[in-house]
Amino acid sequence: MITSSLVPKMVNFLIDYLTSGWGLQFLSAIGTSLMVAALGFISCIVIGILCTLFARSGFRGSVALVNLYTYVFRSLPDILLLILIFYTLDGAIQALLNLVPGMSDMRLSAYVPAVMSTSIVLGAYATELFRAGWADIPLGQHEAGRSLGFSPFQTLVLIILPQVYRKIIPHLGSLCLISMKETALLSIIGIPDIVRTASLGARSTGSPFVFYGIAIAIFVTFAILCSRIFAHLERSARQNRAGA
């Protein structure tokens, strides 16, 4: 009987607490950060796969080009790239649009440069990762797939990528964690992410440790979840291999 009256009370208290103070702001900040992190993570994997394919395609200079890309963006500070893209992308797109007659002005949301810079920087790391994973796979696998009648795309998705995936899962986990940590930089260009919400709260209430503490707790929770998920993925990938 006690629990049945206690539970709604607790829920009410939680809802009151969340809607009255900074709870909602933090919730939307978590959403923002997670969204940018997820977009950045997905697009950096796509960039990694495309760059690896391009480097292995055998075009003249493709290897040098990909090497240049990974070298430059693994050396450049992320924040520099973010500021560069944030302040120039709008103007560049405006200039492009002005070339086409009859196009109206367009305002880009600040999220576009944020996702772009995250995925460009992480893409360099992902490219190195995929190239290292790819290097161990014998060329014969590709030919075997082709001789069994798979199309090149099918060979890639069904035969090559699963093997690469199995090799690089632990590193994918750290890449996922880095893409979440990278979202902290968004606060510098004024996107209300976790760090910005925390520092706004810290400044306006004068209790920085509470607000930064909440932000740190969110990031640590994400790190723990991330390592759990990827440890699980690694285990299941190994079991699949043993079963096959």
Place this chain on the structure above:
Amino acid sequence: MSLLLDYAREILQGLGTTLSLFVISLAIGFVLASAVAAFQIRFPGIMARSVWSLMFCIRGVPLLLILYVVYYGFPLLSFIRESFLWSLFASPYWCAIICLAFVEMAFTSEIIRGAYNQTPKEQVEAAKSLGLSGFQTFRVAILPAMLRNGFPPYTTEVILLCKSTALAFTITVMDIMGYANEIRARTLDIYHPLLIAGGIYICIVVFTRLILSTLFNLVAVGGTEAEDRA
């Protein structure tokens, strides 16, 4: 062209700050990381696991957040304001160094621990059966293997630290990024100062890689050479 040279000259004023941030936090971070890793290896069990968890948490938190906590939060603590620590935490430069070294400690200790665990057990046993003392075993059997296994990830980590020093400008340290951002805000010229700063950072990384690979060739003992001799 002369405008670019002016920009470059102004931005290069921050080179010393960036390099000293980089080198000092690297050194402090390495010493702390060695201590943390040695502690984890020496005292296995619950102590090592709790230290590992702490390091894991530090690795999960963005550097920017740690910078904000130390720079905006610590001055509110009275025991810091009223002790000798205040002279340290009052300067954004030392705040940045402390944060960078702190984060570097978390990453490097894991690299050192991993390199230690990768050392083949037979190698240690062989050294012990030859009658070597504890320190001799470490110097002859463990350290060379650790260097060989740990150097490549450590190089990556050092480059990451070099990139992270750019974040110091968010707490008003005038490093390369700080000067570049200041010129950008003053002149509304976005491309030139930031591209010059990017070029300088790439040069620093190229030199760092060069120094590290030279160092590696100097200290590394080849793994195959010993087998040849045997």
